[in-house]
Structures are given as C-alpha cells and as structure tokens.
Amino acid sequence: MSGLYSSTVPPTDRRRALRDSLTSTRITRLPGAFSPLVARAVQDKGFEGVYVSGAVVAADLALPDIGLTTLTEVAGRARQIARATDLPVLVDADTGFGEPMSAARTVSELEDAGIAGCHLEDQVNPKRCGHLDGKEVVPTEVMLRRIGAAVKERRDDQFVICARTDAAGVEGIDSAVERAKAYADAGADLIFTEALRTPAEFEKFRAAVDVPLLANMTEFGKSELLGAKTLEDLGYNAVIFPVTTLRIAMGQVEQALGDIASTGTQRDWLDRMQHRSRLYELLRYREYNEFDTSVFTYSPDTYDPTA
Structure with a gap:
C-alpha cells in the first residue's frame, strides 16, 4: 500500500x-x-x-x-x-x-x-x-x-x-x-x-x-x-x-462489556482481541516511525527558543 x-x-x-x-x-x-x-x-x-x-x-x-x-x-x-x-x-x-x-x-x-x-x-x-x-x-x-x-x-x-x-x-x-x-x-x-x-x-x-x-x-x-x-x-x-x-464488532463489544461489568476485568477476552502488534501492522506504525525519524530535525543542542 x-x-x-x-x-x-x-x-x-x-x-x-x-x-x-x-x-x-x-x-x-x-x-x-x-x-x-x-x-x-x-x-x-x-x-x-x-x-x-x-x-x-x-x-x-x-x-x-x-x-x-x-x-x-x-x-x-x-x-x-x-x-x-x-x-x-x-x-x-x-x-x-x-x-x-x-x-x-x-x-x-x-x-x-x-x-x-x-x-x-x-x-x-x-x-x-x-x-x-x-x-x-x-x-x-x-x-x-x-x-x-x-x-x-x-x-x-x-x-x-x-x-x-x-x-x-x-x-x-x-x-x-x-x-x-x-x-x-x-x-x-x-x-x-x-x-x-x-x-x-x-x-x-x-x-x-x-x-x-x-x-x-x-x-x-x-x-x-x-x-x-x-x-x-x-x-x-x-x-x-x-x-x-x-454486526460482528458490536456483537463482540456487547458481550465483552457484559463480562467486564460482571467480573471487573477483560482478562478472559485477551485471546479474542486483536493484538496490539497486529493493530500496529494495520496502522503501519513502523513506517510512520521511520518517516518521522527521517524528517526529525530538532536537537536540544541546536534549539534556540528566541529564534
């Protein structure tokens, strides 16, 4: 993409x-x-x-x-x-x-x-x-x-x-x-x-x-x-x-919220969640980080607050 x-x-x-x-x-x-x-x-x-x-x-x-x-x-x-x-x-x-x-x-x-x-x-x-x-x-x-x-x-x-x-x-x-x-x-x-x-x-x-x-x-x-x-x-x-x-998302959301309301924790839902790593893949987190690094120009040694 x-x-x-x-x-x-x-x-x-x-x-x-x-x-x-x-x-x-x-x-x-x-x-x-x-x-x-x-x-x-x-x-x-x-x-x-x-x-x-x-x-x-x-x-x-x-x-x-x-x-x-x-x-x-x-x-x-x-x-x-x-x-x-x-x-x-x-x-x-x-x-x-x-x-x-x-x-x-x-x-x-x-x-x-x-x-x-x-x-x-x-x-x-x-x-x-x-x-x-x-x-x-x-x-x-x-x-x-x-x-x-x-x-x-x-x-x-x-x-x-x-x-x-x-x-x-x-x-x-x-x-x-x-x-x-x-x-x-x-x-x-x-x-x-x-x-x-x-x-x-x-x-x-x-x-x-x-x-x-x-x-x-x-x-x-x-x-x-x-x-x-x-x-x-x-x-x-x-x-x-x-x-x-x-419908799939809302069905899962309602079930999970019901469980959290009754148990006080989302722990039993961890295996049914999209993992953080997969979310980051879809978000292209690594590519954004690489781009940010390539254009980042600020350094504390060169920053002049009066400029």
Missing part, C-alpha cells in the same frame, strides 16, 4: 478498476467498512473493493436507517475510508439526499471525496431499510430524473453510477425488472435490486437484465445468504456485505 497519509492511487484509476472488475469473469466482493481501519483490513485480506453502507453510517451515529443522515456526514465518512485504502470504494447514497438536483450534488461531492461510485435508490424520500416492510417507491419517471441528473453532473466518466430498485418487494419482481431496464437506459452503469429472496429470483433477474448486477448479502433480511461463488455462477458481477463487520 502506498502513501502514509492517503492513497497515491488516483481516483480515476480506482474507478477504472471497479469498472473493469464489473466486466471480468470473477465477482467483485465489497465488504462494508464502518471505519478507515476496517477498510485497511479489507484491502489486507485481498478483496476487490470496499463498500460504505448508509445504514452503517447511520448506526455508527446511533441513528436508525430512515433517511436521517446528511450528505455531509456520508461524504465525510466516505472520504475518510477512501483515504485509507487503495481499493475502489462504492458508497450508498440513499435517494440522493433530496430532489434530482440534490442527487447531482451528491455525485459531485463523492467524486471530490475520491469515491469510485455510488448507488441511488428509487424509494420515496426519506427512505427505509431495504429489508423492512412498508417501503414505498417513487414513480419510474422520478427515478429516471435522479439518474439523469447524476449522470449529467458526473465529471469523471469512470465514476460508477449504480441504480438500486426496491420495487421487487413493493410491486413485484417483474416491475423491478422493467425499472432496471429503464434505469440502465437512463445511464446507470450497474443495477442493484434489493431484497430478492431465493436463488431462483436472483436467476430470473439476471436472465432478464443485460447490464452488470450487484447482489446484497445482508444478514437477518429477506434474502437467502448465498456465497460469492454461487452468485458468480448465477451471473452476478458484484456482491456487498454491507453491515457484516459492524
């Missing part, structure tokens, strides 16, 4: 890498990262990209996923995460944070943050978690305006604009297919259909839509959890694991 303070891989190159991966024979795997350090770990384990979930950004702010976060909050977290990795970062941009003009500004802000792509969805604003009941979708023509505004504002044609449809759970899978086709015609590079349930539904959608497709493998939702190889065999081009790392 290059660059101590930020990636030296230009954003356009990372966007091109994401595009290329979507047309390769291998599925693009994008685990969700709730922090820059998690993004660093995602790269270290050999994945093809990083995903930033809107639900995770909200949860990390102790908010539900009901459209309460702002463009500033999401773009800020996305910028921090993109800084910490050389991988392309795909960001959940909800409904574009407002009207079609807002979707255009969203793309502009995310491009400035070094992001490789984002997805916009066709839910009514404010949105709801895609795996909950009670969702509403906007008319197709409204979503087409969102996509059209985003495509028009995009300055780097390598930036990936993904269109997400939640119509399968509201209007049925056939409606979702028709929407996906219209969204692709409007300029979407990638289609994300939310809350498909079974392999047969994923297969049906793949057979009907002739553009790159993204699958969402989120836990405790409506979709059967399918492995990346299974999705690859079904013809899907990308898969996200949006909340997985946060």
Whole structure:
C-alpha cells in the first residue's frame, strides 16, 4: 500500500478498476467498512473493493436507517475510508439526499471525496431499510430524473453510477425488472435490486437484465445468504456485505462489556482481541516511525527558543 497519509492511487484509476472488475469473469466482493481501519483490513485480506453502507453510517451515529443522515456526514465518512485504502470504494447514497438536483450534488461531492461510485435508490424520500416492510417507491419517471441528473453532473466518466430498485418487494419482481431496464437506459452503469429472496429470483433477474448486477448479502433480511461463488455462477458481477463487520464488532463489544461489568476485568477476552502488534501492522506504525525519524530535525543542542 502506498502513501502514509492517503492513497497515491488516483481516483480515476480506482474507478477504472471497479469498472473493469464489473466486466471480468470473477465477482467483485465489497465488504462494508464502518471505519478507515476496517477498510485497511479489507484491502489486507485481498478483496476487490470496499463498500460504505448508509445504514452503517447511520448506526455508527446511533441513528436508525430512515433517511436521517446528511450528505455531509456520508461524504465525510466516505472520504475518510477512501483515504485509507487503495481499493475502489462504492458508497450508498440513499435517494440522493433530496430532489434530482440534490442527487447531482451528491455525485459531485463523492467524486471530490475520491469515491469510485455510488448507488441511488428509487424509494420515496426519506427512505427505509431495504429489508423492512412498508417501503414505498417513487414513480419510474422520478427515478429516471435522479439518474439523469447524476449522470449529467458526473465529471469523471469512470465514476460508477449504480441504480438500486426496491420495487421487487413493493410491486413485484417483474416491475423491478422493467425499472432496471429503464434505469440502465437512463445511464446507470450497474443495477442493484434489493431484497430478492431465493436463488431462483436472483436467476430470473439476471436472465432478464443485460447490464452488470450487484447482489446484497445482508444478514437477518429477506434474502437467502448465498456465497460469492454461487452468485458468480448465477451471473452476478458484484456482491456487498454491507453491515457484516459492524454486526460482528458490536456483537463482540456487547458481550465483552457484559463480562467486564460482571467480573471487573477483560482478562478472559485477551485471546479474542486483536493484538496490539497486529493493530500496529494495520496502522503501519513502523513506517510512520521511520518517516518521522527521517524528517526529525530538532536537537536540544541546536534549539534556540528566541529564534
């Protein structure tokens, strides 16, 4: 990995890498990262990209996923995460944070943050978690305006604009297919259909839509959890694991805090912790120390407080 303070891989190159991966024979795997350090770990384990979930950004702010976060909050977290990795970062941009003009500004802000792509969805604003009941979708023509505004504002044609449809759970899978086709015609590079349930539904959608497709493998939702190889065999081009790392982390945090509250010590958790040495590896502590040593010029013998 290059660059101590930020990636030296230009954003356009990372966007091109994401595009290329979507047309390769291998599925693009994008685990969700709730922090820059998690993004660093995602790269270290050999994945093809990083995903930033809107639900995770909200949860990390102790908010539900009901459209309460702002463009500033999401773009800020996305910028921090993109800084910490050389991988392309795909960001959940909800409904574009407002009207079609807002979707255009969203793309502009995310491009400035070094992001490789984002997805916009066709839910009514404010949105709801895609795996909950009670969702509403906007008319197709409204979503087409969102996509059209985003495509028009995009300055780097390598930036990936993904269109997400939640119509399968509201209007049925056939409606979702028709929407996906219209969204692709409007300029979407990638289609994300939310809350498909079974392999047969994923297969049906793949057979009907002739553009790159993204699958969402989120836990405790409506979709059967399918492995990346299974999705690859079904013809899907990308898969996200949006909340997985946060759920694992918070599950462990809550258990550990309960034990500490009852026993007064974290001693029994030492074998389940990330060791200090491993944390320092991910933080590149040695490289920072070497850099600091190479540029450090202060010496007590030469320091003049009056200079």
